Amino acid sequence: MTIPFRTRAHVFWRCLFLQAAWNRRGMQNLGFAYAIEPALDALYADPARREEALARHLGFFNCHPYMATAIVGGAIHHEERVAAGEEPGAAPLSYKATLQGPLAAVGDGFFWTALRPFFGAVAALGALVSGWQAVVAAVVLYNVVQLSLRAALFRAGYRQGDAVVGLIARLSLPRVADRLRAAGVALCGAAAAAVALRAGGGVVQAEVGAVLVVAAAAGAGYLALARGAPLFPAAYLVAVLGTLAAAVTGWDGRP
Amino acid sequence: MGYLLLGIVAGLAAVERKGFLQAMLSRPIALAPLTGWALGDLAGGLVVAAPLELLWLGAVNLGAALPVHEALATVAITGGAVLAGQALGGGVTPATAVVALLVGAPLALLGRRADRVVEVANERLALFAEEALRRHHPHAAVRLNLAGLAMPFAIAAALAPAGAWVGSQVATRLLQAAPSLDGPLRVGWWAFCGLACAAGAKALRSRRAGVIFGVGAAAALLIGLGLGAAT
Numbered sequence: 001m002t003i004p005f006r007t008r009a010h011v012f013w014r015c016l017f018l019q020a021a022w023n024r025r026g027m028q029n030l031g032f033a034y035a036i037e038p039a040l041d042a043l044y045a046d047p048a049r050r051e052e053a054l055a056r057h058l059g060f061f062n063c064h065p066y067m068a069t070a071i072v073g074g075a076i077h078h079e080e081r082v083a084a085g086e087e088p089g090a091a092p093l094s095y096k097a098t099l100q101g102p103l104a105a106v107g108d109g110f111f112w113t114a115l116r117p118f119f120g121a122v123a124a125l126g127a128l129v130s131g132w133q134a135v136v137a138a139v140v141l142y143n144v145v146q147l148s149l150r151a152a153l154f155r156a157g158y159r160q161g162d163a164v165v166g167l168i169a170r171l172s173l174p175r176v177a178d179r180l181r182a183a184g185v186a187l188c189g190a191a192a193a194a195v196a197l198r199a200g201g202g203v204v205q206a207e208v209g210a211v212l213v214v215a216a217a218a219g220a221g222y223l224a225l226a227r228g229a230p231l232f233p234a235a236y237l238v239a240v241l242g243t244l245a246a247a248v249t250g251w252d253g254r255p
Numbered sequence: 256m257g258y259l260l261l262g263i264v265a266g267l268a269a270v271e272r273k274g275f276l277q278a279m280l281s282r283p284i285a286l287a288p289l290t291g292w293a294l295g296d297l298a299g300g301l302v303v304a305a306p307l308e309l310l311w312l313g314a315v316n317l318g319a320a321l322p323v324h325e326a327l328a329t330v331a332i333t334g335g336a337v338l339a340g341q342a343l344g345g346g347v348t349p350a351t352a353v354v355a356l357l358v359g360a361p362l363a364l365l366g367r368r369a370d371r372v373v374e375v376a377n378e379r380l381a382l383f384a385e386e387a388l389r390r391h392h393p394h395a396a397v398r399l400n401l402a403g404l405a406m407p408f409a410i411a412a413a414l415a416p417a418g419a420w421v422g423s424q425v426a427t428r429l430l431q432a433a434p435s436l437d438g439p440l441r442v443g444w445w446a447f448c449g450l451a452c453a454a455g456a457k458a459l460r461s462r463r464a465g466v467i468f469g470v471g472a473a474a475a476l477l478i479g480l481g482l483g484a485a486t
Contacts, residue, residue, distance in 0.1 A: 017274065025382075127288075189473075192453070213449065217446040232361075236357065240443065
């Protein structure tokens with residue numbers, strides 16, 4: 001038996017709640033069981049077999065929430081075979097255990113430390129230069145990318161099972177992530193320049209002052225953070241020092 | 256009414272941040288304008304959005320590590336700045352923004368502590384789910400997953416308006432008592448913005464980030480000055 005499209009869509013929707021009850025014991029275990037439940041309902045008419053299947057998906061699970069859709073899709077792929085008697089009940093568990101670690105690492109490295117920060121930097125620069133429209137555009141574009149990838153991974157996991165690994169490898173996500181990180185850093189630099197120019201308000205004397213303040217804070221701040229300075233004290237120190245320096249010199253920073 | 260809206264926005268953001276969707280709507284760059292819009296000052300929200308996003312660009316949920324609660328602090332800071340701007344007249348200024356920031360930022364650390372409490376509570380939910388399954392109630396067992404959304408909502412909905420109130424009160428009273436502080440605080444805000452950009456660059460963990468950051472800043476500055484001169 002194969003799972004109808006409508007049920008698979010229901011499972012995909014529930015994947016969006018994967019971390020609703022994240023906990024240190026089973027991590028995303030409850031979220032995984034919640035996501036896959038409609039598929040198990042469709043596959044197992046016998047309540048005892050259904051409960052047995054659900055119980056195996058209440059075990060420990062943790063992965064990147066976007067990449068996990070590939071594993072949910074693949075788990076359904078294996079459950080169809082378990083229900084048909086073609087595979088032992090341990091097959092979906094083995095699939096999950098094998099893939100969750102590597103896919104978590106790929107997802108963290110691509111989505112959390114590259115793609116999302118990159119779009120965050122795009123939106124921040126857009127907000128400084130253009131306005132709220134740029135923020136909306138960046139957030140919409142990010143979601144088109146991430147939701148498309150989530151849906152594609154779910155579909156690939158369901159259709160290809162273990163072969164989804166090859167598909168993910170072909171995406172070359174680590175290489176793309178490196179480029180996104182470098183571009184994001186350049187955008188942060190451009191944002192610093194935009195802050196200085198906005199603060200100067202087009203008046204040369206004020207622009208020089210603003211550029212000096214922003215450049216000093218950004219340069220010294222970067223060096224301090226790169227040497228391990230904690231972020232919060234650094235932010236307070238910079239804001240207070242900037243205020244005190246202006247108060248002592250009598251410069252009000254107005255354009 | 257404003258504080259009620261702040262509570263709802265903060266609660267929904269706390270849910271979206273980890274438990275549901277994760278579509279960047281709880282990131283400061285989207286949440287600050289939304290908070291400002293909810294309070295009737297979208298432009299005011301935009302003033303703080305970019306620096307807060309860059310400051311907390313590295314606040315990500317890697318594995319079991321808990322980042323600071325940037326969404327909770329963003330609502331408190333934006334709410335504090337907008338409400339102070341409305342009380343003083345003239346909207347959000349760099350001065351109101353920097354005071355709201357200094358008051359509201361610690362909520363990001365408090366929120367992280369609260370997240371640990373939520374994780375402990377969720378362990379109990381998982382145990383209840385296993386018990387429900389043993390008693391042959393599979394649907395009830397898995398639906399306990401959704402109960403995990405309640406506590407993050409409630410905590411953020413309670414703390415963010417309180418932080419915004421304190422921030423707005425401090426900013427309003429300080430600037431009413433010492434209007435001359437407006438200029439120095441403005442410079443303090445710029446300095447903070449510079450550090451936030453550096454924090455964003457550092458958080459991206461790129462090779463040669465320092466060089467790329469400097470080149471990006473210099474190039475954008477030259478382009479900006481060139482465009483300014485041309486107009």
